[in-house]
Amino acid sequence: MSASGPAPGQTEAQWRQEIQQRVVRDERPQTDDVLKTKGNDFEDYFLKRELLMGIFEAGFERPSPIQEEAIPIALTGRDILARAKNGTGKTAAYVIPSLERLSTKKTHIQAVLLVPTRELALQTSQVCKTLGKHTGVEVMVTTGGTTLRDDILRLSQTVHVLVGTPGRILDLAGKNIADLSQCTTFVMDEADKLLSPEFTPVIEQLLSFLPKERQVMLFSATFPLIVKDFKDRHMVKPYEINLMDELTLRGVTQYYAFVEERQKVHCLNTLFSRLQINQSIIFCNSTNRVELLAKKITELGYSCFYSHAKMLQAHRNRVFHDFRNGACRNLVCSDLLTRGIDIQAVNVVINFDFPKNAETYLHRIGRSGRFGHLGLAINLITYEDRFNLYRIEQELGTEIQPIPSTIDKRLYVAPSLITEDEVNKQNNSGKASANGGSNNGNGNGAQQQQQRQHQSGAPVIPPTQAKFTQTTIPQSQDFTQSIAGRNRGPRQPQQARQA
CATH class of the missing domain: 3.40.50.300 (P-loop containing nucleotide triphosphate hydrolases)
Incomplete structure (x- = not known):
């Protein structure tokens, strides 16, 4: 099979099926949090074939509700303010369009993905590498707690996507180590935390290093009032997505x-x-x-x-x-x-x-x-x-x-x-409890x-x-x-x- 698409004489459906056959499927039941979709496929978004290969090999079959809402809008370059539950696929909802819109022929940083913690930075960078492994995208992760020397050496090479915590990325940009002047995609994951008082001044300074024509996307499960102030000052008519009909996960x-x-x-x-x-x-x-x-x-x-x-x-x-x-x-x-x-x-x-x-x-x-x-x-x-x-x-x-x-x-x-x-045993236990409850007046009173x-x-x-x-x-x-x-x-x- 070709690394960039179907082999000669092979249809798109056969190509996708061959990829998915190599992936171990997760057979666990799922709730409506991710199953209540419009029925779209990733192919419907006309993504690069190399990116589709990474998506399918990662075990993604169909987009979740937040991905269905966010990906097509993000691909147009519009600002997004998205609110969805934890664990429903928010990371892929911004990583997929970010990878699709960048050009690997260019050598500068084209996307910055901000997260509040070091562990989340490592995880997000791994998602970028997994989904974009056939695209040739270069992903770098940078967080506090490590020496600047390694980051300087890495930034002397090609980096397309920079994932990290706000303080470290601001430090790199302020010292002219990381050039963000041509970065057109700016994503804030867990935006409620990143817009808290401890991070807000850093975010404000960081935005000054980006070009004025940029796409800003905010993703989180909760949005405090401070987000409105940020939206009014730094976002252009953002498309708002709210999938939080309830806060806790049904499962x-x-x-x-x-x-x-x-x-x-x-x-x-x-x-x-x-x-x-x-x-x-x-x-x-x-x-x-x-x-x-x-x-x-x-x-x-x-x-x-x-x-x-x-x-x-x-x-x-x-x-x-x-x-x-x-x-x-x-x-x-x-x-x-x-x-x-x-x-x-x-x-x-x-x-x-x-x-x-x-x-x-x-x-x-x-x-x-x-x-x-x-x-x-x-x-x-x-x-x-x-x-x-x-x-x-x-x-x-x-x-x-x-x-x-x-x-x-x-x-x-x-x-x-x-x-x-x-x-x-569980079924019998449930029946016994039900019978016991109906026969015991004291139990009902309690x-x-x-x-x-x-x-x-x-x-x-x-x-x-x-x-x-x-x-x-x-x-x-x-x-x-x-x-x-x-x-x-x-x-x-x-x-x-x-x-």
């Missing part, structure tokens, strides 16, 4: 467990033993707690990596690369990895520390259920978190339910990994009481976890400490009901 099932601070590690251990985890990401609210928890998980006998902003960049890169390649089952991290990180194998996200705001929560749980697949989000809630939980539910328009004693594997495990016996609590604004505390609320433990207390001599009650029933 992610959300639960919470009401625990004391000192019981979190025990609860986590129970979850590990009960859940069928392919890979999990566990979030903490501080770097110190990230390292403490990673140490605890390792002591419990589970494989675990950790990553946070205070680590050396080389170490962060290695952890991200190895976890992505399946070298470890669990990753403990701070909010460093909440944005954009796409690891398809992650099917469970655990908020060991509950986040303070809805935006962070949304990005965290979006690490599972990627591209319409199923995932599970479990939140460990302390007494201090109870009203924060309710507030986030209201802001996101979602429901976080009390964790049941048994979680149906069909909610987060690929069907091919569930045995027929397990399916029958359920009605829980519903009333939920409607009144208080989170539902399952009866099996009610004892956890009797003693308040400060949120700041080190979760590795325990209180000696305290009567903890019968431990076995609590252990059995935690997960």
Whole structure:
């Protein structure tokens, strides 16, 4: 087969089928987040054949809703303001038109792709290289935490697409190392973060190095009011796309467990033993707690990596690369990895520390259920978190339910990994619960009481976890400490009901 298209006597359909036969298909079920499309194909956009080869070889079959909306508009060169859920294909929605519009015959930088974190920069550059591997495009990634020397050497050669974090790219442009005077495509991924007060001055300076005739595209799951100010000053009649009829992904099932601070590690251990985890990401609210928890998980006998902003960049890169390649089952991290990180194998996200705001929560749980697949989000809630939980539910328009004693594997495990016996067991368990509920008047009364609590604004505390609320433990207390001599009650029933 020709590297640039069909072999002599081969039709376009045969050429595409031959490429797709070499790709291992993902047979996992998907939700409407990515399946509710207009039925377009990538060929409908008249893309370069070399680019189509990269798209098909990457396993892309048809464009997702955000790709259907953004790609044809972006190809015209118009500014775009796009809002879509995490994990629905936003990266390819701007990478594909950016690669299509550039010319590999020119040697200067033609597209700048800005992202807020170093890990996301590495991931985005890899997407560019994968999709454009037959086009001859030269992609460079640059982030803070590395020496300028390597970047200077790389920029002395041809670079068509520059991917990186704002501070480093501004540094290169300000020192005349990176010439952006002919860069006609400027993309901001996770634009809400890039337009936060810490990044806005850098973005403003960076835009001054670009030509006035340029295409500006903003992509994010959430857009604060500050985006309007940026749009009015730096964008020309942008085409606005909003696919956020709801904020959370439909494939992610959300639960919470009401625990004391000192019981979190025990609860986590129970979850590990009960859940069928392919890979999990566990979030903490501080770097110190990230390292403490990673140490605890390792002591419990589970494989675990950790990553946070205070680590050396080389170490962060290695952890991200190895976890992505399946070298470890669990990753403990701070909010460093909440944005954009796409690891398809992650099917469970655990908020060991509950986040303070809805935006962070949304990005965290979006690490599972990627591209319409199923995932599970479990939140460990302390007494201090109870009203924060309710507030986030209201802001996101979602429901976080009390964790049941048994979680149906069909909610987060690929069907091919569930045995027929397990399916029958889940079905029988569901029927038994339904029958038990209808025959037990006390059970119905408790359920009605829980519903009333939920409607009144208080989170539902399952009866099996009610004892956890009797003693308040400060949120700041080190979760590795325990209180000696305290009567903890019968431990076995609590252990059995935690997960």
